[in-house]
Amino acid sequence: MSNETRRIKAIIATLGLETHWRGAVTVAGMLRNQGMEVIYLGNAYPEEVIEAAIQEDVDVVGISTLLGCHLNLGGEVLGIAKKKGVKDRMVFIVGGVFPPNDIPKLRQLGFDGIFGPGMTAEALADFITHAMTKCQEGSIENITRGTATS
């Protein structure tokens, strides 16, 4: 019962020295409009993101990065999540501008959803709902939907 009524909780951060905040705030707004509880963290480093995610006991961790450090700092986020044992109970999404070849690499690093310019609120919400179900079933690994980027 309590599981069903609990609002989905998400944390949104821009990675490292990122200067762009439009994407992160836009996504935060989209999630809030979907009825989720959103914490906007602003600029943060991987350890800060995970620390905040654990403290706030979130369901979704959203990372925004446009400056080209999606693979290295993005990888750190997931590395720390695995180390802290939260990788499988949270949905990890990343958004920003990536070269097409990096998308399989981001997936390999362990991001559940990868979003680029052109993503719609609907696609994002669908993805999160779907991923949350998978997450509860403990089988989030094989999600292929929700990649709105080419």
Next chain:
Amino acid sequence: MDEQKTTKRILEEKLRDLGHVSLYNPKALKEISKAFEKWRNTAVLETEKDKKNLYATPRTISGTEIPRNLLYTPLDVANLDYERDIGLSGVAPFTRGIHANMFRGRKPTVRQICGFGGPDDTNKGIRFLLEHGATGVNIVFDFPTIQEYDSDDPMSRGQVGMGGVAIDSVEDMETLFKAIPIDKISVSIVSHYPTNTAILFPMYLVMAERRGISWDKLKGSVQNDFIMEGVVRSAPELIPPYDCFKIQCDNIEFIRKNVPEWNPITFNGYNLRELGTSIITETSVALANAIETLKEMIRRGHNADWVAERLAFFWNISNDFFVEIARIRAVRRLWCKIMRYRFDVKINRAAWMRCHAQTSGLCLSREEPMNNVIRAAYHALAGVLGGVQSLHVDSYDEAYSVPTEAAMLISLRTQQIIQEETAMTTVVDPLGGSFYVEALTDEIERMILDEIEEIEEIGGIVKAVDIGWLHKKITAYMQHENTMIEQGEIKIVGRNYAKAAHVQSPAIDVFRYPKGVAIKRQKKLAKLKRERDNEHVEMCLKALQEACKRGENILPYSIEAARANATEGEMAKVFRKAFGLWKQPIY
């Protein structure tokens, strides 16, 4: 000058007393009005549903929802006073251009952005552009440099040399400009923030000094805009807007005194618009900042003419073609009025709205990226028709990565084709006198002035930033725009309109950063810190901190620190300690 009155009030009062000579004679207008009514009721409104043909509001990316008529006639600009409102090029109010001979005298400077990797990598990039016909230099910095951390700072990890060039000290500045004739060519230093301008520009000056070039030979501009620091960019650590604005003015004061041909500030509308706002807010915020800056400089005892003759602006050019052209004309006229009637400047130059423009990156799409070549060419055309002094054309691959060399070359060629093949630069302000363009110019000027008044009534632009008014306005704009794109009201060809049935990843080359930049930079920093006089560096940093606390102009102290080979990160730490941190009221 009346402190209590808004700029709009002051202009209204001063302009009321000037005479009015109508361009159109009342008899002709009456005849046109009759003919127009007839045409409207017969040719256009054949049926009731034809009403929708009369007005339309174009929805475009980065747009402003200004309703448009079907057809513009003298009736839309019935009050035109030719000399007062349009005039001649090089003559106030400069609607047609700031120079009499405009592009016959000098074509827009081809100033393409350059910056990636280490200073040696970017030096090669600058030379590539100059060898292919660029006529100015435009340097962007990497994220650690913009956010003011050294290449060896743990916070810079994984980000060194990305998005621009990494600079830590004067030595890097020397490498960056090696063999570039900085006494002959103008250099734009896209420093973004006032705080990093107060660090990076001193490094540039010390570099010139070491090359034996005196400061009065240097031409170019810095950005130095506190809106960039407080609103446009997010960052882990920012100083409060009031202190940031104070440093903005310190930079202007020092540069005006010591580097006479340098533009000490570029009021940057561009990046605010790219973040997500209308052309009106883009312009009104930049002008409100310029007004507040002039007030502060006058308070410091300086002459408005002396300050204003070196102020420069930076505009964004997006999709709504005629609005973009009209805005450049409108802001030229409005700025001239503000300078003449609010600040009583005497020399023409002080009333010039000189500007650099860049085509919009936000309007480019990731789908079918070659379409972006076409988009950017229209943007560039609007800039040239509007009469900008300098132009950067965005590259088609920007939704994928930093531009590749091949994409940069197409941007450069776009400018050269407009300038040399189309005869577009032959005649001054070719759209002047168009009923449509003049009506839009009037409307946009009015809207900008209204929004400046709104900002002034809040208590000025610094307060509007401090209390989050601007952040809120932008967020609302972004969300509205997003919804309109999702609903297909704003059409993007290839994304939500005429989308290809089978979308394939385009075979696009992406820019790859040079390898090993971070390690190279860290070694260089270690060597610098080993070899410099560290005691002297400490002394300089201490003097800088005391100057920050005393509230005097900090530039003489950051120059000394730069001479001592202090790093950017070391100086920025001093600022953070002296002024404290501020949390941006985002979201």
